[in-house]
Amino acid sequence: MSSTPGVGTGTGSNGHEQPSLGELLGRISEDVSTLMRQEVALAKAELxxxxxxxxxxxxxxxxxxxAGHMVLVFLSISLWWGLGHLIDLGWSALVVAxxxxxxxxxxxxxxxxEITEIKGAPRTMETAKKIPDALQGHEERNR
Incomplete structure (x- = not known):
């Protein structure tokens, strides 16, 4: 029996039965599980x-x-038509083209x-390569 209130089993100073360490860990596990489910649900709703x-x-x-494309089409037609008054319509169409x-x-x-300058995600690739060592307990290899 522990002398620390709330730990162990038995009766506490206020006369109520105190939960065991296993029960406390079970409650904590349930609370963490509930919290995680709620966080996932919140994330789903936000996403x-x-x-x-x-x-x-x-x-x-x-x-x-x-709409912008249509503006360009009609401006091009206007330019073509306007140039057509200065030169032949065929030549003005060629100029616009x-x-x-x-x-x-x-x-x-x-x-x-711009596309040839894309490097991908170099920092992510670097840190992802360190995960296997960290999972095996060899964090010093990652330094």
């Missing part, structure tokens, strides 16, 4: 709400992209350069 909002935002951005071809080439080159 679900975030995904819904992200979906709505993506839909709106898609709509904005389509060459302008858009140059824009596409510049964007493609810049996009390719």
């Amino acid at each position: 679900s709400e975030s995904a819904t909002r992200a979906g709505k935002g993506a839909g709106m951005l898609t709509g904005a992209g389509v 060459v302008i858009w071809g140059a824009v596409a080439a510049v964007l493609a080159l810049k996009g390719r350069a």
Whole structure:
């Protein structure tokens, strides 16, 4: 029998039966389990709400992209038509096409350069390689 209140079995100073250490550990285990389930449920709810909002935002951005595309189409037609008054319509269409071809080439080159600079997740890969040593109790190998 322990002299520390609340530990061991027996009657405490207030006359109530004290739970055993096993019972206390069982309660703690249940409480931690309940807490973890509640945290997972909260995370699911938050992620679900975030995904819904992200979906709505993506839909709106898609709509904005389509509208922007239509603006470019009509501006291109206007440029083509306007140049058609200065030169033949066929030549003005070729000029507009060459302008858009140059824009596409510049964007493609810049996009390719950005993609080739992607390194992935180097820090994550480095720390992930340390997990097996840590699980085996060889943390000193990770330093």
